[in-house]
Structures are given as structure tokens and as C-alpha cells.
Amino acid sequence: MTTRTTKDLTIIGIGSSAGGLEAIRELVATLPVDVPAAYVVVQHMSPHHKSLMTELVARQTQLKVGTIENGTVPEANVVYITPPKAM
Incomplete structure (x- = not known):
């Protein structure tokens, strides 16, 4: 079994306008x-x-889905959603 650290983690950003939920x-x-x-x-x-x-995205994937907050340590195989008022 291989143990991975955050150093081995790739973080992928996905941006969307307000109408991008379906995509x-x-x-x-x-x-x-x-x-x-x-x-x-x-x-x-x-x-x-x-x-x-978060709930709508979670229905579409087997990955864990959660809200990212200040101080969140990213984990592999998780989709993080920014909360309203985050930008």
C-alpha cells in the first residue's frame, strides 16, 4: 500500500459562471x-x-464532495466547492 502526502497531490481548479451547474x-x-x-x-x-x-454535484460522482473553507487541507479524490461569498 502506498501512502501519499499533500506534496504528491495535484490540485485542479474548475471555474464556472452562475449558469455552469450542468457542465x-x-x-x-x-x-x-x-x-x-x-x-x-x-x-x-x-x-x-x-x-x-455541493449536494447537486455529489449526486453525479463517486468522489467525496464537500465545501472548502479557509484552512482546509486538500485530500485526493475529493471535489471541493467554494461557498457563496467566497469570491
Whole structure:
């Protein structure tokens, strides 16, 4: 068994405008589950509405999906979603 560190991790940024949810869902459905990479989805979202982005993306992939916060240590095979008001 190989142990990987964050030094071995590739971080992949995915950007989208407010209308890009469908494209993001299609993309995450094709992501492999065994690559030493973390994915960070940055999408323009309204700061005035609760976002369901994390839940909607999680339905499309076998990867773990979560919200990235200040201080998050990225892990392989996780899709991180930026929260509203993050940009």
C-alpha cells in the first residue's frame, strides 16, 4: 500500500459562471476515483441565497464532495466547492 502526502497531490481548479451547474455535473460524472488529485470548483453564486451546489454535484460522482473553507487541507479524490461569498 502506498501512502501519499499533500506534496504528491495535484490540485485542479474548475471555474464556472452562475449558469455552469450542468457542465460541472457532466464533468464530475467522468472524473476518475483513483487519481492523486483534489478538485476545487469555483462558481459564481449569489451571496443572498443558500447554495445546493455541493449536494447537486455529489449526486453525479463517486468522489467525496464537500465545501472548502479557509484552512482546509486538500485530500485526493475529493471535489471541493467554494461557498457563496467566497469570491
